[in-house]
Amino acid sequence: MTEGTTAGQVAVRVQGLWKRFGEQVAVAGVDLELPAGRFVGLVGPNGAGKTTTLSMVTGLLRPDHGSVEVVGHDVWRDPAQVKARIGVLPEGLRLFERLSGRELLAYTGRLRGLPGAEVDKRATQLLDVLDLAGAQHKLVVDYSTGMRKKIALASALLHNPEVLFLDEPFEGVDPVSAQTIRGVLERYTASGATVVFSSHVMELVESLCDWVAVMAAGRIRAHGTLAEVRGTERSLQQAFLELVGANGRDTGSDLDWLGGGAR
Numbered sequence: 001m002t003e004g005t006t007a008g009q010v011a012v013r014v015q016g017l018w019k020r021f022g023e024q025v026a027v028a029g030v031d032l033e034l035p036a037g038r039f040v041g042l043v044g045p046n047g048a049g050k051t052t053t054l055s056m057v058t059g060l061l062r063p064d065h066g067s068v069e070v071v072g073h074d075v076w077r078d079p080a081q082v083k084a085r086i087g088v089l090p091e092g093l094r095l096f097e098r099l100s101g102r103e104l105l106a107y108t109g110r111l112r113g114l115p116g117a118e119v120d121k122r123a124t125q126l127l128d129v130l131d132l133a134g135a136q137h138k139l140v141v142d143y144s145t146g147m148r149k150k151i152a153l154a155s156a157l158l159h160n161p162e163v164l165f166l167d168e169p170f171e172g173v174d175p176v177s178a179q180t181i182r183g184v185l186e187r188y189t190a191s192g193a194t195v196v197f198s199s200h201v202m203e204l205v206e207s208l209c210d211w212v213a214v215m216a217a218g219r220i221r222a223h224g225t226l227a228e229v230r231g232t233e234r235s236l237q238q239a240f241l242e243l244v245g246a247n248g249r250d251t252g253s254d255l256d257w258l259g260g261g262a263r
């Protein structure tokens with residue numbers, strides 16, 4: 001871990017962030033300060049703008065307006081500084097399919113400027129911990145969904161970033177692999193690093209995160225510690241449904257043809 005990620009500090013500062021795709025406003029003025037050293041969950045319904053926000057925060061998509069600072073560096077003015085300090089597991093993983101898992105890590109390590117021996121050491125440990133040692137010489141194209149997530153996570157962690165951004169890291173991952181990923185992330189945050197991840201799975205967010213931002217229709221509806229966001233509701237799921245206005249939504253009385261009766 002390098003400078004800057006101790007408790008009380010801000011890992012990510014987002015100000016006035018906007019993004020429009022044609023007529024569709026995906027992100028409509030997001031202001032957010034994510035505390036360092038926390039496990040931060042960005043939650044919201046489909047189409048809320050989570051991926052678009054994370055893409056802009058990690059320098060993958062240029063905002064229409066607004067600024068983003070990660071560990072004190074402006075993402076768009078100082079991209080090299082920021083990219084050296086972050087790890088990203090993006091949505092729709094695009095990996096080098098014709099490399100083996102081991103080769104992918106070796107390549108990533110060299111791109112990150114790490115010495116070869118250090119890359120070897122870290123790769124061996126990550127492959128071991130993530131239970132990929134047996135598949136390290138298999139081509140990535142032949143990996144399962146969960147294995148792809150794990151090798152992508154290993155690539156994102158290899159340079160020991162200060163902040164790790166994960167878009168839906170547990171999607172398509174079986175419970176055993178999820179537990180493994182979870183263990184690695186818990187160890188990582190315990191050392192003072194920050195994890196920011198997006199998810200729709202409230203139980204998961206509730207059990208992993210200590211800080212949450214709820215997003216809907218391109219805006220932040222609530223943010224703060226888990227207890228603050230949950231408020232008086234009995235679960236984060238309930239608080240979330242209240243915040244995004246989904247409680248009491250008609251669950252399909254028009255679908256009277258569905259199930260039973262005539263076909």
Ligand SMILES: Nc1ncnc2c1ncn2[C@@H]1O[C@H](COP(=O)(O)OP(=O)(O)OP(=O)(O)O)[C@@H](O)[C@H]1O
Pocket residue numbers: 021024025026044045046047048049050051052053200
């Ligand atoms: N490249 C794009 N072109 C056009 N519209 C887009 C594009 N990317 C996102 N959008 C739109 O922006 C809105 C926000 O999308 P985004 O993917 O950020 O939401 P999300 O919260 O990540 O959703 P999900 O949980 O379903 O992945 C949606 O209405 C989506 O259709």
